[in-house]
Amino acid sequence: MSENVLKLENVTMQFGGVVAVDNLSMEINKGEIVALIGPNGAGKTTAFNTITGVYEPTNGQVSFLGKPIVRNHPQGKMKKAYKGSDAEKFAHEPVLNPTPDKITALGMARTFQNIRLWKTQTVFDNVLIAKHMLRTSNVFSATFRLNRAEEAKQREEVAELLEIVGLSDVRNELATSLPYGKQRRLEIARALATQPKLLMLDEPAAGMNPQETDELTAFIGRVRKDFDMTILLIEHHMDLVMDISDRIYVIDFGKLIAHGTPEVIQNDQRVIDAYLGVEEDA
Amino acid sequence: MQGLLPYLINGVSVGGQYALIAIGYTLVYGILRLINFAHGDVFMVAGLIMVYSSATMPMYLSIPLVLILTVVLGFTIERAAYKPLRTAPRMSLMISAIGVSYLIQNLAFYFTGGLPQPVTNPIPWISENVTVFGESTKRVTLVTPILTALLVVALVYFINHTKIGMGMRAVSKDFETAQLMGIKINSVISMTFVVGSFLAAVGAMLYFTNYPSVAITSGGMPGLKAFVAAVFGGIGSIPGAVVGAFLIGISEELIKGLGYSTFSDAFTFALLIVVLCVRPTGLFGEKVTDKV
């Protein structure tokens, strides 16, 4: 068994009376590509957001590289309103609720379902800004250019990264002027710039045509190889998912309904039901 | 402090004046998510119109005229300064509001020559002195809260039971969906400004009955206080704005009564900051979550 990168235990996310993620547990091991799939509104992005610190989960624990990073249990008003299970499991452990940047700093980088590039910045700067996290200089040394060596090194790394992902030729264009496929790719490059150990892709192929999707599939495969990356992805494009995933988790209405290799999932009756029950439009 | 009563009476009166302005802020904020900085100045212009019109025509003409012209002004501001920016970032809209406020003040300055315009013909009856519980005061002090209450009841009815009122509620919940559902966004927004300006005009007539002159800066402070009241009560909520206005009016006068008048304005702002930090949604506001 290889090294465990990400581990979710009993993660529950409840908004008011709606349980968006219900008692979700999953594991990702080093070097794996794991896909999280499910019909629309199944709670995939919400799960993503609780892992990356955007939301504070109502209950459960997320561990990264063996260390708990996010943890909560129902408290206050939620104590009564809580509809999930295992309310007591983490009740005696301290609550962990870091902001997203802290989680990114631990080595987990993500992309967004609806592309969130920095609009007024060039391709190069978009990636360079992601390097900001890795700086050692403070604001004074940065302002007065005492960090030249670091800055030069970062710029070199960014140039290299852009070369690898094939965006060198557009490095001085505004990020928003790129075609859709390249914007996706830039977002992935930006996430890679933070030197993560786990890359989390939120529907990277959304809105892509088959050709672009194929390119992306190849690209993700290359990223895994070149960067020795562990990847968690949410996706609707089943071709892509079945092509590159080592393992797949399927959730519906927030609950885990199946998990296993692509072959197992493809033949799982609950998964077929869940998908047939809901018109899939992506 | 000797005898709480005069301070309370005065506080209620001031609160009533703030309330009528605060509703304008809260309505506009509820729908456009815009702090309409120009609202205080609309209030001031209403006062000026009252001064000029009451000097030249009888009361039964001048009062409707004030109402109509103020409403037209509010409507025009929305069409000219806010509508072109509907798709722009919120910051642009707020800057536009500050610009409009600046423009109105400077134009008003130009026409008045910078001199406070004396209220020569205050509305009779309500400007007379009366004695309540042994304390002398103007009748308008007592009329203001009552009229405010009546108008608020009417407004709440309007919002809950008329078609355009429902449109306003829908737009304040979700701008785009409301648009998709066939609600005429522009007329709803215009209506909001019309109602807000109408109340500001009523407020101005009551307010400047109490005071001898209208200066171009007269709108600034009441406007800002009314805004604080709206935030305090939970911006977007009409009962919130009214309750907030009365609370602020009363607490302000009590602070003066306690001898801390140096900080009566500062207190209002401190209250604002505390409310914003502790409970940004105010007393009655609804929580809005951003989608990621």
Added chain:
Amino acid sequence: MKHMKREHLITAAVLLALLVGAFVLDATLPSYHIAIKVVKKACVYSLVAVSMNLLNGFTGLFSLGQAGFMLLGAYSYAVLCIPVAKRAGVYQYFDGGIVQFSLPEIFSGILGDTVGGVVGMLCALLIGGLIAALCAYLIGLPVLRLKSDYLAIATLGFAEILRAFFQWNALGPLTNGSNLLKNYPDLGGAAAYVILVGIFIAIILLLVNSTYGRAFMAIRDDEVAAEAMGVNLAHHKRLAFIISSFFAGVGGGMLAMYMGTVQALSFKSAMTYEILLIVVMGGIGSITGSVLTSFLYIASLEWLLRGLDSGTFLGISSPIFKNGFRMAIVSVIIMIVVLFFRKGIMGDRELPDLFKPRRKAAKKGGDAQ
């Protein structure tokens, strides 16, 4: 940095020409000439506008507390620089006040009159900036969590509270209550202002182009993405707020220097609005724009357009040119810019961009909707 580009050379030449121009003004005109006063005031406004732009334009935090931070800087400068001998006169109602030293005098004792005086004044300016920054740190903790318009109104309120405190008679021995502070020294002529403000703006420019500046812009463009890419929002917002306030404080100190007298009454929210509108007209996110507009705005208002108020303008006499017309015209222009040329004079371009060889068709000034 090895080979200077053409546009950088031209930019350097323009800046040098400006500096020489300021020296020429100082040498040829008497110190009380309107041109020198305009240059001085415009320099101060440039600095303050740029500091506001750093926050509102580059970091996307809509703060309206500028006047409050300027107030802190102005008072710090004045209190620290009034000669000891004149304190009894200035603090006439407060027995000479409680501060009984003057930085320029202290440094004069060590470094000689000329150098010491200047060093003392600069120290006072920087202390003013630091006090403003400290204040920003303290209120930044709770206030910066607020969303755009709430932040604006909270900072506005903060500035008003500050003003009430400075006017409070109980603090009179320090602030002179509602009364003027005066008799403190001025740094010098137009050139001194241009150099000093130039240095401060250059520092802001360096900051904006550093890794921190890029992080600020990332926050402005997309807060969620910035946070997801490891930018600590609370820390960076506070940093921008503190730095902006520091320079606003320094700018306030320089405004005090220029005015010759300081009174808390001057630092109203109207001053913040004025600066905000300068920033907007110059282009949110353009330092060049803020500077350019400051000069245009101050020169028109204080000098060139005065004719609009006093009957005759450009040789035309008209009864409509009466008091207040100038401000009315200026505010109409502001509204036109706000509504129809939303990017302002410069958009987000800087001086060197103007001299770049044109690659494509120039970007449109206003973005049509």
Added chain:
Amino acid sequence: MKKLFALVLALAMTLALVACGGSSSGSSGNSSESSSAAAGGTVKIGVFEPQTGDNGAGGKQEILGMQYANFVQPTVEIGGQTYNVQLEIVDNRTTAENGPSAAAELMNRGVSVVLGSYGSGVSMAGGAVFAEAGVPAIGVTCTNPQVTSDCDVYYRICFLDPFQGTVLANYAYNTLGVTNAYTLAMLGSDYDQGLVHYFTEAFQALGGTVTNEDFPEGSANFVSYINNAKAAGAGVIFAPVSTNYAQLIIEAASAQGFEGALLGSDTWDNNMVVESAQGKNVVVDITTFYQEGGNAAFDEGIKAWINSNADAKTNNGGNDMISAVTAMGYDAYFVALEALKAAGSTEPAAVLKALPGVSYEGVSGLIEFDEIGDAKRDAAYIKAANTETGEWDFVTIQGVN
């Protein structure tokens, strides 16, 4: 295209508004231009006054006095030649931060001597520029001691705050027989706070008790302050505030039935203040520099002038009542002419040298300067508002002792 429409609409609105404003204002009288027949050329007198801001109203009335004086005496004999006198009016916007540039603008226009300002703060801010340029300035109604004590080129024709505060304290204690006073001043106004300081000092020295309170700028509701004064048992409210607040205080005092007297300073000497007292049950006593009726010829002349000039009438608050500041503006103009005559030159330096020696019998009394540059005045007029006629009644001339 909607944008274009909106632009056109906005422009049209502005123009329409501007047009209305223009047509109603009539011709602004720059009377000096009319008589350009003199031989010696033109001498410029700078007018450094607020036309905007809190003191805009007062500043305009002060300018009226100067404009009328200029109308009466448009020429001056300097060194044997007749010069036209031209007033160069620059708005200093009341506040100190606009003082330096306004003052510099005056210097730029090449004035020989400066008149103004209404308020002290902005006078001090401008004074630094006048001193740099070596141009003499004659303060008209700036009453803070520091205006002249800290500035070599500043002279003034009015009395000072310590004097005025003491006069009012004496009047309240001795004449009105009040031992308990309440003062109200605007937060941030050096004028208000200064007078309150001197009043309090003098009143306490006489054996009275004083309660001090401040109100924030922009206040409109003074009811609670009046209640505080009543609660403090004050027999008199001393509120040396600007015109606008004075009206509000009168209104509130009347509404709350305050029975004592309201004491005002020279800023209260304004027709809008006295009009707001008309028909109300209040006692208003003020100190001032000049009493209407003190000089019949002047009164008649200026009233006729104001009535014949629509702009002037607007600036005077819509009627022809003469405020003391107008008389002071008038006197200041003639003091400046005297200095020019004595200097025998239009050079500011010469005027500055001649100014201390000027002695002029103005409508507000004899004007001479002491070594600091302040007018030697030992008496102030006390006036009371006649609540029936809405005019000021002369009460007494009060000195310090």
